[in-house]
Structure formats: C-alpha cells, structure tokens
Amino acid sequence: VKVTKQKAAEHRAAIVAAAGRLFRESGFDGVGIAEIMRAAGLTHGAFYGHFASKEALAEAACNHGFAESRARLAARLDGPDGNLGRHVESYLSERHRDRPGRGCPMAAYATEIPHQHEALQRQFAAGVESYVDRLAEGLPATAENAADRRRRAVATVAALVGGMALARATAQASPELSEEILAAVRNQMEAAEGS
Amino acid sequence: VKVTKQKAAEHRAAIVAAAGRLFRESGFDGVGIAEIMRAAGLTHGAFYGHFASKEALAEAACNHGFAESRARLAARLDGPDGNLGRHVESYLSERHRDRPGRGCPMAAYATEIPHQHEALQRQFAAGVESYVDRLAEGLPATAENAADRRRRAVATVAALVGGMALARATAQASPELSEEILAAVRNQMEAAEGS
DNA sequence: TGTACATCAGTGAACGCGCGTTCACTGATGTAC
DNA sequence: TGTACATCAGTGAACGCGCGTTCACTGATGTAC
Numbered sequence: 259v260k261v262t263k264q265k266a267a268e269h270r271a272a273i274v275a276a277a278g279r280l281f282r283e284s285g286f287d288g289v290g291i292a293e294i295m296r297a298a299g300l301t302h303g304a305f306y307g308h309f310a311s312k313e314a315l316a317e318a319a320c321n322h323g324f325a326e327s328r329a330r331l332a333a334r335l336d337g338p339d340g341n342l343g344r345h346v347e348s349y350l351s352e353r354h355r356d357r358p359g360r361g362c363p364m365a366a367y368a369t370e371i372p373h374q375h376e377a378l379q380r381q382f383a384a385g386v387e388s389y390v391d392r393l394a395e396g397l398p399a400t401a402e403n404a405a406d407r408r409r410r411a412v413a414t415v416a417a418l419v420g421g422m423a424l425a426r427a428t429a430q431a432s433p434e435l436s437e438e439i440l441a442a443v444r445n446q447m448e449a450a451e452g453s
Numbered sequence: 454v455k456v457t458k459q460k461a462a463e464h465r466a467a468i469v470a471a472a473g474r475l476f477r478e479s480g481f482d483g484v485g486i487a488e489i490m491r492a493a494g495l496t497h498g499a500f501y502g503h504f505a506s507k508e509a510l511a512e513a514a515c516n517h518g519f520a521e522s523r524a525r526l527a528a529r530l531d532g533p534d535g536n537l538g539r540h541v542e543s544y545l546s547e548r549h550r551d552r553p554g555r556g557c558p559m560a561a562y563a564t565e566i567p568h569q570h571e572a573l574q575r576q577f578a579a580g581v582e583s584y585v586d587r588l589a590e591g592l593p594a595t596a597e598n599a600a601d602r603r604r605r606a607v608a609t610v611a612a613l614v615g616g617m618a619l620a621r622a623t624a625q626a627s628p629e630l631s632e633e634i635l636a637a638v639r640n641q642m643e644a645a646e647g648s
Numbered sequence: 649t650g651t652a653c654a655t656c657a658g659t660g661a662a663c664g665c666g667c668g669t670t671c672a673c674t675g676a677t678g679t680a681c
Numbered sequence: 682t683g684t685a686c687a688t689c690a691g692t693g694a695a696c697g698c699g700c701g702t703t704c705a706c707t708g709a710t711g712t713a714c
Binding site (some may be wrong): 263301304 | 692694
C-alpha cells in the first residue's frame with residue numbers, strides 16, 4: 259500500500275500535528291503510538307517508517323509546538339495595535355486554558371520535562387530560550403538596558419506559565435479558584451506594565 | 454509475619470513519605486508500587502493492606518506534601534525576622550530546584566494534575582487554596598484591602614511555581630538559563646515588594 | 649500469669665492488561681527499458 | 682508512450698516487558714479462657 263511521496267510527507271506532518279495536540283492534552287506518557295496514529299488517520303504499524311521511536315516523535319512534536327507558539331507570540335506583539343498586554347490577555351484566557359492541545363508547550367509540559375530523556379530536555383530548553391528572546395524583543399524599549407528587558411521577559415514568562423499551569427490544574431475541581439488565578443496574574447502584569 | 458499495630462502504622466507513614474518523595478521526583482506515572490514499597494522497606498505485596506489503590510496513595514502523598522509545604526511556608530513567614538522575601542529566597546533557590554522530592558507539590562505536579570483522576574485533582578486544588586490562604590495572611594498589611602492581598606498572594610504563587618517549574622525543566626540542558634530564570638523571578642518579586 | 653488459637657501484616661509468585669516495537673505481507677508507485 | 686519490475690509506505694498480527702493488582706501462604710500478635 260505504498261503511497262505518493264507527497265502523501266507520505268503529509269502523513270508525517272499529520273503524525274507530528276496529532277502528537278503535538280495529544281501530548282499537550284494528556285502528557286507524553288498519557289498517549290500511546292496507536293492513539294496518535296489513529297488521530298493521524300493511519301494504523302500504528304506505519305509509525306516506525308516515519309520515526310525511530312516514540313522519543314523521537316516527542317522531540318519533533320515539542321519542537322513543532324514551540325514553533326507554533328512563537329509564531330502566535332510574534333503575531334500578537336507585532337500585529338496592528340499589538341503589544342504585551344494583548345499577549346497577556348490571550349495567554350491567560352479561559353480559551354487557552356481549555357484548549358491545551360493547541361496552546362503553549364511550556365504550560366503543557368513544564369513539570370514532566372525533568373522525567374523525560376535528555377534530547378527532549380534540550381529541545382524544551384531551546385524552546386524556552388527562543389520564546390524568551392522573542393518576548394524580550396517585543397517589550398517596550400524604555401530607558402532600561404538590554405539585560406533588564408531580558409530579566410523582565412524571563413519573569414513574565416514564568417508568571418504566565420505558572421498561572422496557566424495552576425489554572426489548568428484547578429479548573430476541574432475548583433473553577434472559581436482557576437478563574438481567580440488567571441485574573442490575579444493578568445492584574446499583576448498590568449500593574450507591572452504600568453509602573 | 455504480622456507486626457505490632459504501632460509498627461504497621463509506622464509502615465503506612467513510611468509508604469506515604471516514600472511516595473511523596475518519589476512522586477515529586479519522577480511524577481505519579483514515573484514510579485511503581487514496587488519501587489515505593491522498596492523505598493519504604495517493605496515488599497510490594499504489603500501495599501494493598503494499607504491502600505486501596507495507587508490512586509489512593511497518590512491522594513495521601515499529595516495531601517501530605519502540601520501539609521509539609523504549608524508548614525515550611527508558615528515557619529518562614531512567622532519565624533524570627535521572617536517575611537515574604539525570606540520565603541521567596543528559599544523557594545527560588547538552587548537547593549529547592551535540585552531537591553524536588555522534598556519541595557513544593559505545586560512545582561512538582563502542576564502540569565500532570567489535569568491527567569490524573571478527579572479525587573487527586575480535588576486534593577491538589579484544596580492544597581493550592583490552603584497555600585494561597587497562608588501566604589495571604591503573611592503579606593505585609595498595608596492600606597490595601599483583603600481582596601488586593603489575596604490577588605497578590607495568588608499572583609506570587611503563580612510566579613514562584615512557574616519559575617521553579619521552568620528552572621527545573623531547563624536545569625539539565627541549560628544550567629545558565631535555569632539559573633537565570635530563578636534570578637529573574639527573585640528580582641521581579643523584590644521589585645514588586647518594594648513598590 | 650500462662651496457654652491455645654484466631655487474626656492479620658507481610659511475603660513472593662502469578663495474572664492480565666497496555667503499550668512500545670517488530671515483522672511478514674500487500675499492493676500502489678515510480679523507474680528502467 | 683507503454684510495459685515489467687523493484688521499491689517501499691502502510692497493514693495488522695504478534696512479541697516482550699513493565700506494572701497494577703490478586704492470592705495462597707507464613708508466622709508473630711494479641712485475645713479469650
């Protein structure tokens with residue numbers, strides 16, 4: 259059942275996309291190859307024609323997720339009347355909270371990364387680095403120097419990721435607390451930007 | 454091989470303690486019953502005399518971890534010259550980063566919680582709630598009203614948890630980035646407290 | 649206080665299921681002529 | 682341009698391992714007399 263080279267390439271992309279979504283929704287260890295392949299419209303046997311292992315797929319999916327995430331960040335910072343506040347609003351939204359499969363890889367993976375293999379940890383660290391870089395670029399250029407902007411970018415990312423991770427962790431058991439977390443971090447970011 | 458009722462109670466406590474450490478180090482799905490029981494000095498067969506399931510143990514371990522964590526928080530806020538800054542320093546330390554097994558359950562578990570069973574999600578949410586409550590109590594009482602203090606407490610927890618989770622996730626692959634994250638969040642908290 | 653016996657915490661083998669991975673096979677693709 | 686054939690993406694059964702859970706058994710505990 260050989261298929262066109264183009265079809266095969268599309269299949270590979272579909273596998274990465276499905277894995278990216280499912281891994282973010284259920285964790286690396288919470289989804290199996292069979293489920294991912296089903297979501298990609300194939301059977302599990304075809305998997306090893308595209309990737310050497312589940313680990314290799316996790317790396318590709320992580321990488322792809324960060325690329326998407328950076329693109330969204332860039333669009334919000336650079337778009338018409340784009341700015342940091344706009345990004346904060348959509349990052350700390352209920353929509354983002356409730357759709358982890360399409361959201362930030364940091365908020366989805368953070369606490370699992372230390373338990374994963376080294377190559378994936380490197381992918382993740384590179385993703386964080388690139389995300390911070392992009393955010394630092396987008397910060398309003400005030401009198402502060404580059405090092406200060408970088409510090410602010412890092413601290414902002416930490417607050418966003420922590421807020422989203424906790425909002426998701428509490429969403430089911432305590433929707434009020436979850437909402438409160440999102441609002442409190444949004445509020446804090448506004449205050450910090452104002453100062 | 455029946456043992457004293459007291460011994461049995463000690464065994465149960467040892468199981469919870471071992472589970473609390475191992476779950477925080479490797480995640481709920483990253484450690485098996487056998488490993489936990491070995492760490493507690495017993496064999497795996499004895500487990501079901503103490504707990505109904507691995508899920509039930511996870512709940513007990515989560516609960517216990519939050520209790521420890523709250524006690525530490527209270528000690529740092531109330532102790533001699535204790536204050537928020539003191540807590541921030543030790544929370545965002547390399548020592549805390551490198552010993553997740555004895556550290557904050559939120560920073561250890563946050564992104565795994567949504568994939569776990571409902572009872573555990575409730576335990577976790579209750580733990581977050583109690584941690585926030587305790588921190589809000591410890592905030593310097595300025596002119597701001599109770600709602601403002603609560604918001605600040607929530608935002609502070611989010612920044613601490615996000616910072617620690619990201620510092621851990623990047624520690625292996627990029628120690629510089631990991632250290633930078635801890636420093637940036639510490640810096641931001643000082644600035645916020647100063648204002 | 650001493651003795652007989654029921655209780656029950658702990659042991660270790662075994663079960664069953666899920667999941668990552670392998671493999672023999674299929675049949676469409678794309679190339680050599 | 683048409684035909685024969687090697688290639689190789691995809692299929693689905695099967696393997697092997699780890700892990701949560703069960704169970705028959707052991708022997709010390711603690712209770713009834």
